[in-house]
Amino acid sequence: xxxKRYAPIVxxxxxxxxxxxxxxxxxxxxxxxxxxxxxxxxxxVNEDVSDTTNLKSILxxxxxxxVQIETQNDVETATGxxxxxxxxxxxxxxxxxxxxxxxxxxxxxxxxxxxxxxxxKGKGNDVAVxxxxxxxxxxxxxxxxxxxxxxxxxxxxLGSPHGFQNTVTLGIIxxxxxxxxxxxxxxxxxxxxxxxxxxxxxxGPLINRETGHVVGIxxxxxxxxxxxxxxxxxxxxxxxDEWVAKAKNADLDFTxxxxxxxxxxxxxxxxxxxxxxxxxxxxxxxxxxNAYTLIGDALQKAQSYTSFREKYIDIISIDYKxxxxxxxxxxxxxxxxxxxxxxxxxxxxxTKKESKKAVFTVGxxxxxxxxxxxxxx
Numbered sequence: 001x002x003x004k005r006y007a008p009i010v011x012x013x014x015x016x017x018x019x020x021x022x023x024x025x026x027x028x029x030x031x032x033x034x035x036x037x038x039x040x041x042x043x044x045v046n047e048d049v050s051d052t053t054n055l056k057s058i059l060x061x062x063x064x065x066x067v068q069i070e071t072q073n074d075v076e077t078a079t080g081x082x083x084x085x086x087x088x089x090x091x092x093x094x095x096x097x098x099x100x101x102x103x104x105x106x107x108x109x110x111x112x113x114x115x116x117x118x119x120x121k122g123k124g125n126d127v128a129v130x131x132x133x134x135x136x137x138x139x140x141x142x143x144x145x146x147x148x149x150x151x152x153x154x155x156x157x158l159g160s161p162h163g164f165q166n167t168v169t170l171g172i173i174x175x176x177x178x179x180x181x182x183x184x185x186x187x188x189x190x191x192x193x194x195x196x197x198x199x200x201x202x203x204g205p206l207i208n209r210e211t212g213h214v215v216g217i218x219x220x221x222x223x224x225x226x227x228x229x230x231x232x233x234x235x236x237x238x239x240x241d242e243w244v245a246k247a248k249n250a251d252l253d254f255t256x257x258x259x260x261x262x263x264x265x266x267x268x269x270x271x272x273x274x275x276x277x278x279x280x281x282x283x284x285x286x287x288x289x290n291a292y293t294l295i296g297d298a299l300q301k302a303q304s305y306t307s308f309r310e311k312y313i314d315i316i317s318i319d320y321k322x323x324x325x326x327x328x329x330x331x332x333x334x335x336x337x338x339x340x341x342x343x344x345x346x347x348x349x350x351t352k353k354e355s356k357k358a359v360f361t362v363g364x365x366x367x368x369x370x371x372x373x374x375x376x377x
Contacts, residue, residue, distance in 0.1 A: 120243025159204025
């Protein structure tokens with residue numbers, strides 16, 4: 001009787017053990033098993049999204065380090081481009097951008113203005129290095145030191161053509177080893193690019209779209225604007241390293257143009273539109289730290305960085321257009337702009353678009369341009 005009584009229990013234990021063993025075997029088998037999924041449609045969509053995201057990321061990250069160079073002498077005031085390339089606040093540009101200037105200053109991506117001094121000049125070739133100590137420690141664009149671009153490689157040219165800061169043109173390397181002279185400057189082994197180079201573009205970086213590294217300095221273009229030429233970075237590395245190593249801040253001349261453009265309504269209007277666009281672009285790319293640095297002291301005191309970030313974290317896209325700018329009596333620019341903001345709804349996969357009026361007040365605070373007030377209506 002005892003045997004019959006315990007038989008069901010023994011059988012149950014046996015079945016449980018067999019089940020555990022089977023589960024363990026199946027788990028081990030599937031852990032080692034490689035599953036291949038072929039879905040061309042999904043792959044195609046992912047590649048397109050990734051490609052778009054990568055381009056936007058490259059443009060945003062590189063744009064931080066591209067500057068507008070403003071020079072002045074007894075005859076004229078001129079502008080050009082340049083880019084920060086190391087932790088010392090050093091800027092690469094063309095020599096013809098700053099040659100003959102009595103004063104040099106740079107305008108950064110967030111519209112801050114600093115005096116610059118010449119660290120080194122090319123002899124015959126069209127290259128120069130400037131230094132802005134206030135930009136030290138912020139990083140810079142990475143120079144390509146090994147790989148030489150080939151014909152057909154996609155490139156991005158950044159600069160400030162006609163004073164429009166951080167303008168982007170896309171193209172390819174359409175030729176190499178171009179040798180010529182312009183206005184006393186020799187260009188050897190220059191890259192020919194399909195991205196046009198115009199007035200104000202000179203000195204800006206030529207970026208390899210695949211790596212994000214600087215492969216050249218945009219220098220000259222044809223009169224019809226169809227092609228441009230860029231000096232290979234790899235040919236300049238020795239001179240650049242020598243100039244940077246020898247330069248000491250105490251020996252440099254940082255004379256600046258006093259109060260340039262700060263009370264010029266046209267320039268302030270242009271700067272206001274730029275800094276507002278840069279603010280919106282920073283939010284879309286989720287660079288909340290950069291966006292937070294663009295607002296003035298009063299706005300920062302009214303909200304911590306954490307609360308500022310939480311306010312905009314659900315934003316997916318921002319479209320802005322139709323700027324209306326008015327100079328106030330206290331030399332500030334009040335800008336009204338139409339914006340369409342797309343946000344992700346809480347706990348849902350859906351999004352919502354809202355069209356509003358954004359009103360900004362932009363002005364100088366401690367000699368730096370800032371967003372002083374901002375509201376959505």
